[in-house]
Amino acid sequence: MADQAHAVPKDGHSGGTRREFLYLMTAAAGAYGVASVAWPFISSMNPSQDVLALSSIEVDISSIQPGEGITVKWRGKPLFIRRRTPEEIKAAESVNIAQLRDPQTDKDRVQKPEWLVLIGVCTHLGCVPQGEKSSEPRGEYGGYYCPCHGSQYDTSGRIRKGPAPLNLAVPPYTFTGDTTVKVG
Amino acid sequence: MSKHFKNPVVRWIDHRLPVFSYLDHEANEYPTPKNLNYWWNFGSLAGFMLITMIATGIFLAMQYTPHVSMAFNSVERIMRDVNFGWLLRYLHMNGASMFFIVVYIHIFRGLYFGSYKAPRELLWQLGVLILLLMMATAFMGYVLPWGQMSFWGATVITNLFSAIPLVGDKIVTLLWGGFAVDNPTLNRFFALHYLMPFVILAVVMLHIIALHRFGSNNPIGIDTKGKQDTIPFHPYYTTKDIFGLGIFLIFYAFWVFYAPNALGDPDNYIPANPLSTPEHIVPEWYFLPFYAILRSIPDKLMGVIAMGASIAILFVLPWLDRSPVRSGTFRPVFKWFFWMLVFDCAILMFVGKNPPDWFWQPFAMHVTPAEEVVAAAGVADADALWPITFAGGTLGIKILLLGQLATLYYFAYFIVVLPLLSIFETPKRLPLSISEPVLKGGGKAAVAHAHSKPMEKA
Numbered sequence: 170m171a172d173q174a175h176a177v178p179k180d181g182h183s184g185g186t187r188r189e190f191l192y193l194m195t196a197a198a199g200a201y202g203v204a205s206v207a208w209p210f211i212s213s214m215n216p217s218q219d220v221l222a223l224s225s226i227e228v229d230i231s232s233i234q235p236g237e238g239i240t241v242k243w244r245g246k247p248l249f250i251r252r253r254t255p256e257e258i259k260a261a262e263s264v265n266i267a268q269l270r271d272p273q274t275d276k277d278r279v280q281k282p283e284w285l286v287l288i289g290v291c292t293h294l295g296c297v298p299q300g301e302k303s304s305e306p307r308g309e310y311g312g313y314y315c316p317c318h319g320s321q322y323d324t325s326g327r328i329r330k331g332p333a334p335l336n337l338a339v340p341p342y343t344f345t346g347d348t349t350v351k352v353g
Numbered sequence: 354m355s356k357h358f359k360n361p362v363v364r365w366i367d368h369r370l371p372v373f374s375y376l377d378h379e380a381n382e383y384p385t386p387k388n389l390n391y392w393w394n395f396g397s398l399a400g401f402m403l404i405t406m407i408a409t410g411i412f413l414a415m416q417y418t419p420h421v422s423m424a425f426n427s428v429e430r431i432m433r434d435v436n437f438g439w440l441l442r443y444l445h446m447n448g449a450s451m452f453f454i455v456v457y458i459h460i461f462r463g464l465y466f467g468s469y470k471a472p473r474e475l476l477w478q479l480g481v482l483i484l485l486l487m488m489a490t491a492f493m494g495y496v497l498p499w500g501q502m503s504f505w506g507a508t509v510i511t512n513l514f515s516a517i518p519l520v521g522d523k524i525v526t527l528l529w530g531g532f533a534v535d536n537p538t539l540n541r542f543f544a545l546h547y548l549m550p551f552v553i554l555a556v557v558m559l560h561i562i563a564l565h566r567f568g569s570n571n572p573i574g575i576d577t578k579g580k581q582d583t584i585p586f587h588p589y590y591t592t593k594d595i596f597g598l599g600i601f602l603i604f605y606a607f608w609v610f611y612a613p614n615a616l617g618d619p620d621n622y623i624p625a626n627p628l629s630t631p632e633h634i635v636p637e638w639y640f641l642p643f644y645a646i647l648r649s650i651p652d653k654l655m656g657v658i659a660m661g662a663s664i665a666i667l668f669v670l671p672w673l674d675r676s677p678v679r680s681g682t683f684r685p686v687f688k689w690f691f692w693m694l695v696f697d698c699a700i701l702m703f704v705g706k707n708p709p710d711w712f713w714q715p716f717a718m719h720v721t722p723a724e725e726v727v728a729a730a731g732v733a734d735a736d737a738l739w740p741i742t743f744a745g746g747t748l749g750i751k752i753l754l755l756g757q758l759a760t761l762y763y764f765a766y767f768i769v770v771l772p773l774l775s776i777f778e779t780p781k782r783l784p785l786s787i788s789e790p791v792l793k794g795g796g797k798a799a800v801a802h803a804h805s806k807p808m809e810k811a
């Protein structure tokens with residue numbers, strides 16, 4: 170039997186016997202079966218419906234003083250909402266974006282210049298940068314300073330120095346009133 | 354096949370299930386080189402630690418609650434209210450450190466005596482696999498008490514995967530089960546932390562099967578040539594292992610009873626706060642060299658690759674060191690580079706512990722923050738400093754630079770030094786057999802006699 174399976178067919182084609190074809194199809198069907206059973210297991214590790222459902226919040230921003238910010242929790246992460254002073258806005262707008270590591274204008278990062286809304290997670294390895302309160306270190310660019318490996322962000326949350334590759338992320342948000350913002 | 358045991362019950366069982374023959378074969382008859390020194394104690398110590406971790410872990414798991422709102426308090430309850438809970442936890446917590454100390458010594462033993470060389474390559478690779486599994490287990494265990502270091506350690510380490518191009522962020526979300534380290538993460542880490550030690554146990558068994566194929570290496574690194582070179586494992590090495598265990602337990606007990614928190618970070622007694630990162634995030638001591646390598650490379654992806662490579666390189670070590678001589682005892686040049694590697698790993702630990710932009714001032718025996726060096730040097734900011742300065746009248750080396758040099762040597766040892774030594778080093782003459790150095794020479798007759806006794810018995 171084994172001899173037959175390995176014999177070169179008379180028509181001169183090498184390989185490609187009916188038996189080999191069946192082996193291949195069986196293996197493919199088996200692999201497909203294993204993959205389709207593995208999928209639900211892996212998928213179960215991804216965020217569940219209840220985690221996804223918690224994904225929008227409304228924040229009252231009326232009490233924030235110029236130059237200060239607040240930190241709230243959104244999707245388990247710190248969310249920064251900072252009320253910028255006119256000087257901070259000017260500093261953010263006057264940057265030549267050609268010099269930036271992750272070039273973006275300040276306009277592209279805010280809806281109202283006075284309000285900077287950011288995800289407070291350093292794009293290096295995920296620490297929370299300092300600088301929301303004016304009493305905290307804000308780094309050389311007056312924005313944020315990450316204590317973990319020294320990344321520094323400007324008043325638009327753009328990366329200026331240190332190991333982080335990207336600007337602080339801007340979440341999707343809308344102003345639902347003069348003093349409320351909805352995030353998510 | 355099966356041996357004749359005196360006890361009829363044992364004989365009855367062994368006939369049907371030859372476990373006693375197997376144990377007798379592996380432990381009792383198992384011929385072991387007669388010249389093993391105390392560096393060979395650490396394998397059995399590692400086995401002892403694995404069992405200790407599993408035993409203490411199972412009893413801790415009976416009291417622990419894997420939920421973000423209760424985990425920290427459940428550990429505090431273990432410490433205060435559970436009978437002997439403090440003992441179980443301190444044994445487990447310090448046990449992790451003891452396990453790593455023992456395993457690191459075990460690995461350096463292998464590096465010095467060439468235990469990774471043919472025919473023990475797979476044995477060595479299984480060992481490296483055990484190290485990787487241990488690291489994963491310890492990392493996930495450290496997250497369970499849900500203190501500040503638990504949380505931020507988990508955040509930083511899982512974020513390493515985000516360095517992978519394209520799919521990195523998806524992988525991180527998958528690991529977390531959410532958009533940050535949170536309850537789903539804690540839950541799965543507990544499940545996996547419970548599972549992994551048993552996976553380790555299985556790999557340890559493979560490790561031992563591979564070991565018993567060719568037997569232990571030995572301090573002079575030449576193969577045993579016959580019965581005159583070996584003694585049975587039991588009772589000779591069982592006795593020696595138990596003696597070593599006694600000494601080791603004194604050391605272990607010292608930490609557990611006199612300095613139970615000395616090896617840990619006090620910040621982990623602050624409950625996890627996802628909105629505030631502690632000043633200095635430092636991993637447990639046993640991860641420091643790898644952390645130092647990670648930080649030495651300024652690029653995120655390359656840093657992660659370098660850290661992975663620092664372990665991956667151990668997998669291919671048997672093919673990098675081509676010298677046919679196993680034991681470092683007979684390799685006059687290798688020896689120097691080996692001890693420099695040991696020293697290098699100590700430096701990497703030191704680097705991993707300290708912030709990269711600080712300065713080490715070896716003569717002042719001090720590590721100085723960047724701001725102070727900037728002030729002493731009278732320059733505008735830290736960018737204007739050279740990585741080697743004489744600011745403040747004493748030599749200062751930037752921790753980052755020190756880490757880069759140490760990382761360079763670490764890799765050079767494996768990629769450059771060992772391959773070159775395989776070609777250019779002239780080893781010393783090897784003894785003809787394990788017995789030769791003891792048997793020859795009149796003055797050593799008494800010693801030779803003592804050593805030859807087991808041979809007569811065998």
Ligand code: HEM
Nearest residue numbers: 406407410411413414417442446449491494495497498550
């Ligand atoms: C390779 C073996 C193991 C290692 C290296 C290891 C390591 C660790 C570490 C480093 C911690 C954190 C200790 C602390 O700071 O409080 C920990 C906690 C814990 N481990 Fe393990 N572990 C091992 C095996 C196990 C096993 C087998 C179980 C369960 C069956 C277990 C259950 C636990 C529990 C419940 C905690 C949380 C309580 C606590 O923090 O003390 N461990 N483990």
Ligand code: FES
Nearest residue numbers: 291293294315318
């Ligand atoms: S996590 Fe912010 S600099 Fe590394």
